[in-house]
Each structure stands twice: as structure tokens, then as C-alpha cells.
Amino acid sequence: MALIQEAFGDHADLYSLLGVEKEATSAQIKKGYHKAALKWHPDKNQQQDATLKFQALGEVHRILSDADLRSEYDESGVVPDSESATKMNWSAYFAKIFKVTTKDIDKFATKYVGSAEERADVLKFYVEGNGDLGFVIENVMLSSEGDRERFEELIRTAIRQGEAQALPLLEASGSGSAQAKKRRRKAQQEAAMSEVPSDLLQQIQARRQQRGSLLEHLEEKYSDPKKPPTPKKGQKGMKRPAAKR
Template structure:
């Protein structure tokens, strides 16, 4: 029977567990959790055709085992130090119901949950940490930053820029040219693009008679551009992973750790 690492290589193209989840080797618990959720959503058996279900089930199980290893301190330490996985451990037992395990990790959230979380998130230390991290990751590129940070819309850009400017002034982050020397023209283009997308979305909602529930929003984005549906799935994955703890309840702490 193939080992976990062999299956990772065969089905995900890499022997590295971190690469399989699309996260850094230095990733903390929250980033690993978000990576698992995002990738597992892409291969979830409920999202593929009947012909693809057998392979999707196998990939889903593999991802569950990868996450189990990286979320267990002892197994993660062994893997990080030696590059091996204990195939006999309870964490990756063949008898585990991986679908049930996934459901326990990620509670399905509602639009009301999102709205409540947005109110709590904006202006919080968690949001500030996310903004600063995105600024560092994208070396000051505001287009990518605004696409990356949840709930970052064009109306909040002045506030977001102020957060970054204060961090630069305190020497918490470097003054990347992409940020400090960004032209007014680029800023105006970003605002114009955001306004056009918002107007188009509103018009299409009316045309299609859609409401504000998640399925309706997905249908709208799917109608507009198929790739945008994936962007929303990625956003929902990120939000659900941040919003829920391992027991499936709403998280109450601050961040430990895209559309």
C-alpha cells in the first residue's frame, strides 16, 4: 500500500506536506488550517462529477491525513526534523471518517455570521495584523493587498493606508516603493475598477432576481465569470477557517497566524 508521502507525490505532485497544502514551511497553526480548508474545498467529492468522485474521495482523505500530521505537534516535529511520517499513528488511521472530521473542523457559516464577524473584525488587532502581513507578502502592492485582506473594500482603503503608514513610521515594516510611490493614477484606476464591479454585480442581482444568501451570491459570480466563483470559495474558506475553531464553534481569540 502506498505511503502518505507517495500518495502526495502521485496526486498532488509533491512529497512536501506543506507544498500540498499551499503553505510556507514556517506556517503556524492558523495558516496550515486555512491551507487545508482551501485545498480540500477544491477536491471535495460533493463538488465533482460522478466520474471523478473516486479520485476526489482519495484526494480528500490524503489532505485530511496531511493536515492531521501538521496539526499534531509531535508528528509535525518529527516530520520537520526527519521528513518522515508515522504511518501507524492514530492521526492518519484508515478507519477515520474524513468527511466527518472535516465537518467538525469547519462549521458552515451563514451570511449573518459573515456580517457579524465583519463588524467585529474591522478595526481590530486581528485586521491590523492581516493588513501588515499582506503588505509584507506583496511588498507594498496595494492591488494585491486589497484582494487579499478579507473585507478590504475601496471605501476602507484610506483607513488601511493609514495603518500601513503608521507601521512604516514606527519602523515596524519597510517603506516599499510600490506603496510609498504609488501613483494617483493607479489609485484612481483601482477605485474605478471596484466601482464598476460593484455596479455590475448590483445590476446582475436585479436581472437574476437574486438575494443576499451565499448560494445566490455564488450564482451571481458564476454568471459573471466562472473564475470569480473560485475566488469566492477561497474567501469563504479563509473566513470559515478563521471564524471556527476545532470544535466547530465560533472563535473568540485574536489571530494566531483571499478571494
């Protein structure tokens, strides 16, 4: 659909967006959606496009959770534009997926932080980032600059135990590095600003207004039956990338 296309590009693979394989079970798809939603939830992610991506992930989950739509996508490689989607009450739909609230995130955090799953994610992104701890922090769910030292110790322990290799960017991004000091200063400045009640209230109100405006914009853009999303010539919708061989 156009929403997914706008958020993640023309050739996004729905399974990859949720971090699962094509053969994933319904339970695995649900878990993948929850993990991806946690990464992009606007209450936790301050990036400008977080709300759009969070909403698009809800649509990805809707498609892959519907047996018929999923089968159509698997067979054609095209993201289906169902008739029900063009008539959907998008405001109600997005309000529903926003029920992945901050409270839910905090509840999940108590189970995830310090778990074997978090450890596996840290080591995974350590390798993908060539040892850059900044990259690890940006990609591990629910992490912040305050986790740098903990992640570094976890990685160095894994190196000593032969589970990981020392990668080039580890030393340059460690807790005593210039990168770490710069990010700590930025985090401290942001924390100091958020301690002022009036400023914090203004930030919350501003984000709510932005979210409301975007919801109205998306509802108008995607639910108008007179203006259905127009796929490119020769396509029904958005093509799925060719499977890797």
C-alpha cells in the same frame, strides 16, 4: 497526503500552510488553522480551488494536532499517510470541518477588523506586495475592495510615524488610482448582480452543488482502501521542504 499534495503542491510545508513555526504550540497551530481556514472558506472565497484548499487545511490541522503524526512528520519530513486516514469517512470529516460557518466568520470579523492584529497583517502584506494595495486586499483576511481607502490611510499614517516606508506601488494602487477604479467597478457589478434574489439563489445553489460533488469525489478518491494514495518511488508520502539555514 494526496489531498494536501493536490491542493498545495508536492513540496508544501505543513507549518507554513498554517503560518506558524515548527515549534508552535497546540494553541498556535489551532489559531493558525482558523486564520488559514478563514482565508479559503468557500462561503467567503470565490476562487475555484477554495473548497479543495479549505478541506486540505483541515487535514493539515488533523496531522499537526496529533502528537504521533506530528512527530513522524517532524522526524522524516514526509507527510504521513496513516491507516486511519485511508479508512476515514471523508464525507463526515469534511462536513465537520465545514462547521467553520459564515456565522463563525462574521463573529471573528467583529474582533479582527480594526484590531492591532489586522493592522499588523496590513503592514506585513504591504511590504510583501511592494506597496500594492491590491495585493494587501487579496491577502488580508475578510477584506474587500471597500477596505482599500481604510488600508491606505492606515499605511500612510504608519509611514508618517516612521513605522513603514513609502514603497513603489503605493501611489499606483491608491484609492484614486486606475487600479482602484477598475476594481471598484468590478465590485459594484458583482454587488448589483447579487442583489437580484433569483440570481443570488442560483449562485448559492450552484456552489452547494459544486461542493457536494467535490465532497463525493474526494471521498471516493481518498477513502477507497483498495486504492490508497500512491507515493512517489522511494517516499512514504509528501516530503517537507528542507529547513532554511
